[in-house]
Amino acid sequence: MKVQKRNIILLLGLVILMERSLDSKNIASNKKIDEIKKSTRIEKKYFRENPVINEKRKLIxxxxxxxxxxxxxxxxxxxxxxxxxxxxxxxxxxxxxxxxxxxxxxxxxxxxxxxxxxxxxxxxxxxxxxxxxxxxxx
Known part of the structure; x- marks a missing residue:
């Protein structure tokens, strides 16, 4: 019984540790995703302010x-x-x-x-x- 309880407690401890490590990875990846979104917003804003003109004008x-x-x-x-x-x-x-x-x-x-x-x-x-x-x- 004691061995089984120890195994269960160890298993639960490992599960909790794994969950925390996965959460920290998710937090880090979420931060990276937020940074990417902010940079793309800035780029989109820049491109909206300065659009590329692709018109062809006739020579005078x-x-x-x-x-x-x-x-x-x-x-x-x-x-x-x-x-x-x-x-x-x-x-x-x-x-x-x-x-x-x-x-x-x-x-x-x-x-x-x-x-x-x-x-x-x-x-x-x-x-x-x-x-x-x-x-x-x-």
Missing amino acids: YTRVFKCAGKIYELDYLTPRVARITNVLKNQSHQLDKNDDMAGEYFSNGIISIQILKRKIVLTQNGNRVTCHEIFNKK
């Missing part, structure tokens, strides 16, 4: 012209809209296409340009200037 056809010491860039945004930029002053004007004249003609009321092959005629505040295209050597 650009031509560069030199007029009386000033350099202008002509960007064709759409077939009906162009933007002319004074590179030195960093001023830009968006121009709409008009079909009135021969060749290409863009105007917004302040500035108008008529494009003739390798040169343009720039009219700004009533002053007309002829500009020649500059070729970029790349």
